[in-house]
Each structure stands twice: as structure tokens, then as C-alpha cells.
Amino acid sequence: MEEVNVLVIGAGVVGLSIAKVLSEEFEDVVVVEKEKSFGRHTSSRNSEVIHSGIYYSKDSLKAKFCVEGNKLLYDFCEKHNVPYQNCGKLVVATSEEELDALYKLKEKGERNGVQNLKIIDKEECLQLEPQVKAIKALKVDATGIVDTHSLMHQLALQAEKNDAFIIYDMEVTAIKKVENGYQVSFADGEIFQANYVINSAGLFSDKIAEMAGLDISNLKIHWCKGEYYKTTKIKNIKHLIYPLPDPKGISLGIHLTINLNGEVRFGPNAYYVDELNYAMDETYLDDxxxxxxRYIEVKKEHLQLDDCGIRPKLQGPNDDYRDYYIQEESANGLPNFINLIGIESPGLTSCLAIAEYVKEIMKK
Incomplete structure (x- = not known):
């Protein structure tokens, strides 16, 4: 049996951030990941956007960690030469009926502490993005894009420099509370004994919590798939372009993002699925x-399937908005067991802020 101090389950961007931050102050930090490398699911299948924090309810964990994480992430990228671009974003109103929602979105962002939000008119929109259709837009300077693979590589590297270990091909099969910690069993027969366990298992975080004995009836993860299309026919876009989010929707809407090479893609859409399957077809092409x-002209034949991802949402079909669940579980009989469940967008932006929060929980 292997004895460790801190066991982090899951090597997505949040798990790696936790390993990096904790290994600066705690000894013997080990990350276990069931896949063959880091970030094989949600962390590598997303829009790669550094969000500002305009969308989330005031005082929610999503708002707090997104605003804090935005600065932490830019600073980390700058310090460790992770490719990124602070390109900014335009949230566009394409009709008079949307203007009220546009102004309310600005107010929400300002309440959350997002700086430099500005409503611009059609003329200024056209100066910034001549191809975009809008009558007004919310200009969001804090938004950017990042190379998520390079980010995760650097987070892993920094954690390992601090003597943390990251072990792949390690699928958790059982968790048992014992007198001085937890025994965690793996598919290959290995057993680790850990003083602290941090569940950062993303799409499978509810299952890990259930293995530890937590009642997950209100913490079930709902898998929500999103697909992307790309086009080579639109060039010279400088900002990310977002529609106004549907207030009853489960995503931010099908938006235009650019990568660090300036290539354009659209997405993601959002629909719930029962199986973990990254296959794609053109079912949603018309959508x-x-x-x-609505905001930029493109021909249907110029849209090509690109990629897809699956979000680990606590919000199920017909549910109201759900915030992140980040909890040390002493109250539920599991001291030093910390659950992170429902870490969807803006989880990438928030990764280092979440890690700092977990560190503060552990130091109490």
C-alpha cells in the first residue's frame, strides 16, 4: 500500500492547478488520472476562452473565481510562456429587442467587478469588426484565448518541479474511510492511503463522491454535449463574437471564436446526452x-464539423441555474475529503482561483 499526504483525483486543468498550488505548501502531493495523459475530456474540448466574469450571478462561485482567475491565468501564462492572446470580445445585439438585455449584461458584469466594459454603437462595431452585424455591442476587454494544452503542460511541469507526482492509467474503483484518512483502490489492484483526498474528476466527479459514501441525489452530473463547426472563408477577425445568451438556455449561445492562428470556428451548441461519445454528425448544421x-454571414456549405466536448453540469434538463459545488465534507462524515462537482465553464478561466480556494480550505 502506497501512503501519500494529498491525493488529487483527476488531471484536467483544475486538478493540475490544484496540484501546482498545493505542492508549493504541502508535501507529498499525488495526482491520479484514469486516462493516458492529462486533460483528455472537458479541459481539452472547449473554446479555449479566458472569460471575464460577466455572465454569472453576483456572489456565486462562478463569478468570484472567474474574475479572480482571469488575472491569475494571464499572469501564469505570461510568467511561463504559455501562448495566449488578450483579444477581447464583442457581445452583439442584432435587434432593438435585445438592447435591454445588453445593458443588463453590462450591469451584471460591473457588479461582479469586471473592468472596462463599454457599450459601443454600430459604427464603432464596424470599425472593430467590419464583417459583424450588430446595432450595438458590449465590448469586453478582459476576454482572451489560451492554448489549453500548453497551459496544462506547464501546470503539470510546475507541480512536478515542486515534487508532486502525476500518475496516469490509474482508475479509481473504491474509496474507503479509515481511521487516519482514506484508502483509495484502483483498477490495477493498487491501493493508496491518503490523508487528504481532492475529487477533481470532472465528468465523473459525482461517481467519485458516491464511492466515498456521499449522498449524490442532488449532485448528479448531467453530461451536456457541444459541437463546433469551422470555416476557412471568414478571415481577419480580431475579437471573439458572442450573441446575447438565452436567459433560459444552458450555454452562452453559438459564438465565434478564433484560435491563436486566427482561424475561425463556431460553437458550441448544447444538448444532454447519456453516453460519453465524441462522435459527430451534421444533425445540428441548420441550427x-x-x-x-444572425451576426456574421457564412454559407452553409462553408461550415465544416470540427470538434466536440461534453460539459459536466449540475444543472439538468429543466433545472434552474446551478453553481459549482466545492466542499470539504466534514459535515457529511468525510473530514479532509474535498469535492469539486459541476466544474464547467468558466472552469478553465477559474482553474488557479479554484486551486487557491482549495488551499485555503485545507489550511483552516
Missing amino acids: FYQAVN
Whole structure:
């Protein structure tokens, strides 16, 4: 049996951030990951956007960690030469009926502490992005894009420099509370004994919590798939372009993002699924075509399937908004067991802020 101090389950961007931050102050930090490398699911299948924090309810963990994490992430990228671009974003109103929602979104962002939000008119929109259709837009300077693979590579590297270990091909099969910690069993027969366990298992975080004995009836993860289309016919876009989010929706809407090479793609959409399957077809092509053409012209035949991802949402079909669940579980009979459940967007932006929060929980 292997004895460790801190066992982090899951090597996505949040788990790696936790390992990096904790290994600066705690000894013997080990990350276990069931896949063959880091970030094989949600962390590598997303829009790669550094969000500002405009969308989330005031005083929510999503708002707090997104605003804090935005600065932490830019600073980390700058310090460790992770490719990124602070390109900014335009949230566009394409009709008079949307203007009220646009102004309310600005107010929400300002309440959350987002700086330099500005409503611009059609003329200024056209100066910034001549191809975009909008009558007004919210200009969000804090938004950017990041190379998520390079980010995760650097987080892993920094954790390992602090003597943390990251072990792949380690699938958790059982968790048992024992007198001085937890015995965690793996598919290969290994057993680790840990003083602290941090559940950062993303799409499988509810299952890990259940293995530890937690009642997850209100913490079930709902898998929500999103697909992306790309086009080579739109060039010279400088900002990310977002529609106004549907207040009853489960995502931010089908938006235009650029990567660090300036290539354009659209997405993601959002629909719930029962199986972990990254296969794609053109079922939703018409939806993409209609959504995109509200703010920029593109021909249907110029849209090509690109990629897809699955979000680990606590909010199920027909549910109201759900915040992150980040909890040390002493109250539920599991001292020094910390659950992170429902870490969807803006989880990438928030990763280092979440890690700092977990560190503060452990130091109490």
C-alpha cells in the first residue's frame, strides 16, 4: 500500500492547478488520472476562452473565481510562456429587442467587478469588426484565448518541479474511510492511503463522491454535449463574437471564436446526452447556420464539423441555474475529503482561483 499526504483525483486543468498550488505548501502531493495523459475530456474540448466574469450571478462561485482567475491565468501564462492572446470580445445585439438585455449584461458584469466594459454603437462595431452585424455591442476587454494544452503542460511541469507526482492509467474503483484518512483502490489492484483526498474528476466527479459514501441525489452530473463547426472563408477577425445568451438556455449561445492562428470556428451548441461519445454528425448544421448568420454571414456549405466536448453540469434538463459545488465534507462524515462537482465553464478561466480556494480550505 502506497501512503501519500494529498491525493488529487483527476488531471484536467483544475486538478493540475490544484496540484501546482498545493505542492508549493504541502508535501507529498499525488495526482491520479484514469486516462493516458492529462486533460483528455472537458479541459481539452472547449473554446479555449479566458472569460471575464460577466455572465454569472453576483456572489456565486462562478463569478468570484472567474474574475479572480482571469488575472491569475494571464499572469501564469505570461510568467511561463504559455501562448495566449488578450483579444477581447464583442457581445452583439442584432435587434432593438435585445438592447435591454445588453445593458443588463453590462450591469451584471460591473457588479461582479469586471473592468472596462463599454457599450459601443454600430459604427464603432464596424470599425472593430467590419464583417459583424450588430446595432450595438458590449465590448469586453478582459476576454482572451489560451492554448489549453500548453497551459496544462506547464501546470503539470510546475507541480512536478515542486515534487508532486502525476500518475496516469490509474482508475479509481473504491474509496474507503479509515481511521487516519482514506484508502483509495484502483483498477490495477493498487491501493493508496491518503490523508487528504481532492475529487477533481470532472465528468465523473459525482461517481467519485458516491464511492466515498456521499449522498449524490442532488449532485448528479448531467453530461451536456457541444459541437463546433469551422470555416476557412471568414478571415481577419480580431475579437471573439458572442450573441446575447438565452436567459433560459444552458450555454452562452453559438459564438465565434478564433484560435491563436486566427482561424475561425463556431460553437458550441448544447444538448444532454447519456453516453460519453465524441462522435459527430451534421444533425445540428441548420441550427448552426441560422445562429451564426444572425451576426456574421457564412454559407452553409462553408461550415465544416470540427470538434466536440461534453460539459459536466449540475444543472439538468429543466433545472434552474446551478453553481459549482466545492466542499470539504466534514459535515457529511468525510473530514479532509474535498469535492469539486459541476466544474464547467468558466472552469478553465477559474482553474488557479479554484486551486487557491482549495488551499485555503485545507489550511483552516
